[in-house]
Amino acid sequence: MNDQRMVPMKRLLTFCEVLMTLLLACCFAQAENTLTLTPEAMKTAYFAEIPGETFVVITYRTPYEKGCFTDYASDGAFSGEIALTSSGEGGNVYVEVQSLIGKVLAKQQVNLPQAEGFAKPRGNSNVRVREFTLTETPEGFDYAFTAEGADYMVLDCHSRQEDRSVVAYPVDDAGHFAGSVTMPLTYARTQMTIRVETGTGAKKAEAICYKGYEAPEAPEQTPGRLSGVxxxxxxxxxxxxxxxxxxxxxxxxxxxxxxxxxxxxxxxxxxxxxxxxxxxxxxxxxxxxxxxxxxxxxxxxxxxxxxxxxxxxxxxxxxxxxxxxxxxxxxxxxxxxxxxxxxxxxxxxxxxxxxxxxxxxxxxxxxxxxxxxxxxxxxxxxxxxxxxxxxxxxxxxxxxxxxxxxxxxxxxxxxxxxxxxxxxxxxxxxxxxxxxxxxxxxxxxxxxx
Known part of the structure; x- marks a missing residue:
């Protein structure tokens, strides 16, 4: 084959090599992000490697709760534990790692085992709810209400950062309910909407409050480079x-x-x-x-x-x-x-x-x-x-x-x-x-x- 016919062939081969390199680079780029979940009863550990990111958003959902939070890792290796306290029954848990603009960077779904001794609440919950009050706390809120004749009620708790349900039981024979609920992912001074529901999800009462804020105690002043300022x-x-x-x-x-x-x-x-x-x-x-x-x-x-x-x-x-x-x-x-x-x-x-x-x-x-x-x-x-x-x-x-x-x-x-x-x-x-x-x-x- 003469040199003139070889030139276009060489160009074609060069183009193909470049194209293959780009395709491989894209494949490797997509494969760089990884997410591993290690589920246990009512929680799952996560480990995500997201090169080039220092802040990400972790979102999760089960059949019983969902939430999101921002995570930080200076080296792009994010790890932690997601508490799933409303998911004692078990089931699938789906987790996504997103960029701060909402792009999905990694995702994974695993099966959450049922908590040992888990039993669905039984009895009557279809009763009138009276005197429902909420009091904000730095951890979440305290609640109190009266539901005469109820064996249990369900608190459906919602904020911008999390949705979860809590089963509440009476504290005496007169149908008084009282207790504390933590909302760990909810930011301080964020509104929470709390509904008292029956076991089948019928709303009986609703109220809102804001998660409390507690000022951290000041540390001791120690001598240093700003002494005197x-x-x-x-x-x-x-x-x-x-x-x-x-x-x-x-x-x-x-x-x-x-x-x-x-x-x-x-x-x-x-x-x-x-x-x-x-x-x-x-x-x-x-x-x-x-x-x-x-x-x-x-x-x-x-x-x-x-x-x-x-x-x-x-x-x-x-x-x-x-x-x-x-x-x-x-x-x-x-x-x-x-x-x-x-x-x-x-x-x-x-x-x-x-x-x-x-x-x-x-x-x-x-x-x-x-x-x-x-x-x-x-x-x-x-x-x-x-x-x-x-x-x-x-x-x-x-x-x-x-x-x-x-x-x-x-x-x-x-x-x-x-x-x-x-x-x-x-x-x-x-x-x-x-x-x-x-x-x-x-x-x-x-x-x-």
């Missing part, structure tokens, strides 16, 4: 706001109002900003205390009300070096993402701290360290610093003040991450690094202290 943390908003008109700031004209104007809500988790930023703030408090800083909090609970001026007064009265106002953002577009920092500009208090250029420089220090801690690049694409008179709480602050937007709750990925303790801890660590760098920059401490 005073930080005031302001977790933005509060659960129950009021419309309050406040002066815009010292040296500024006009008034502003509504302490909870613009409070964000997660598009996917449905969590409200006030509780997410409180959780982040408490982690930040603990990191700063462990590094020697003196820390003040404007609030540590959800059921408080503070105006912008009252919050700023906490920082002012303490003589704080820096005032960090922790928030989460929201945008009409679900594709918007990133972090931002807002600094005050023209109030008398702001001018006494720094000129706008210096304020922007300080804000960039805080923002860059926070971005680096969560793995974002430090370009403006992932958020920027703005020096503005827009925020009343900033304008009334005498210390160096920064309103920190930790991410967009309107973005599904950031919404899910902002609710996860590991991501909250990353943000807290980044902000602490930023405070340290700022303290060096401003001369509040010396290097090596």
């Amino acid at each position: 005073i930080v005031c943390i302001d977790p933005g908003h509060q659960e129950n706001g009021k419309a309050v008109s406040e002066p815009k700031g010292p040296g500024l004209d006009g008034y502003g109002g509504g302490t909870d104007v613009g409070m964000a809500m997660g598009n996917h988790t449905l969590r409200r900003e006030h509780i997410v930023v409180l959780e982040i703030s408490m982690k930040l408090r603990d990191v700063l205390l462990s590094q020697g800083a003196t820390v003040l909090m404007t609030r540590t609970e959800v059921d408080v009300f503070l105006t912008n001026q009252e919050r700023a007064a906490v920082a002012n009265d303490a003589g704080a070096h820096v005032y960090l106002r922790i928030h989460a953002d929201y945008a009409n577009s679900p594709d918007r993402w990133g972090m931002s920092v807002y600094c005050p500009r023209n109030s008398d208090y702001a001018k006494a701290v720094a000129d706008p250029e210096t304020y922007a420089h300080m804000g960039q220090i805080i923002l860059d360290h926070m971005k680096q801690a969560v793995g974002y690049d430090i370009s403006n694409d992932s958020g920027r610093v703005t020096v503005t008179d827009q925020f009343i709480g900033n304008n009334w602050a005498k210390p160096a003040c920064f309103l920190v937007e930790t991410g967009y709750m309107s973005n599904r990925e950031e919404d899910l991450k902002l609710a996860h303790p590991a991501y909250q801890q990353m943000i807290a660590a980044g902000l602490a690094d930023g405070v340290y760098a700022l303290a060096l920059d401003r001369g509040w401490i010396a290097a090596g202290e």
Whole structure:
């Protein structure tokens, strides 16, 4: 065969080799993700290898319950145990590993064995239910009701994160029912809907409550690189706001109002900003205390009300070096993402701290360290610093003040991450690094202290 006829043949062979390589690469890419389930009575262990992912969503369902939760693994190897306390009868359990945008990365179904000694409840449950009350707890809720003549009743428990049923039995011969139910996957301050049903699923009563929040106890302050630095943390908003008109700031004209104007809500988790930023703030408090800083909090609970001026007064009265106002953002577009920092500009208090250029420089220090801690690049694409008179709480602050937007709750990925303790801890660590760098920059401490 001559050379001219060999050329197209060689090209065809090269094309086929490239095509086969691509097909094999696709096959291997699809085979990279694995999920293994190890079922036992009323629970299953899971192990998933998802290369390239650090956060995933685990979903599960049995004939009796379902739920979802976000998991974190720095190396893409996710493992844990799924409690299936409503599935004592056994049956199939189906588990999916999804990306934060809902793409299925791995899935598996196994048979769950029946729990030893399991027996379906028997007797009468078709009775009238009276005086049904719920009391929130940090673990879930306490319940009480009266159902005279009932041998048992079923509590159907629903939240955004989980659905499960609990069999309840009377505590006395008068038909009084009382007890506690844990909702382990439900986020703090998330609404739960509880129905009292018969054994055949007929609704007899219904009520709602919110999962409680318990502030973690502060650790001891220990000497460290931030010894001598005073930080005031302001977790933005509060659960129950009021419309309050406040002066815009010292040296500024006009008034502003509504302490909870613009409070964000997660598009996917449905969590409200006030509780997410409180959780982040408490982690930040603990990191700063462990590094020697003196820390003040404007609030540590959800059921408080503070105006912008009252919050700023906490920082002012303490003589704080820096005032960090922790928030989460929201945008009409679900594709918007990133972090931002807002600094005050023209109030008398702001001018006494720094000129706008210096304020922007300080804000960039805080923002860059926070971005680096969560793995974002430090370009403006992932958020920027703005020096503005827009925020009343900033304008009334005498210390160096920064309103920190930790991410967009309107973005599904950031919404899910902002609710996860590991991501909250990353943000807290980044902000602490930023405070340290700022303290060096401003001369509040010396290097090596």
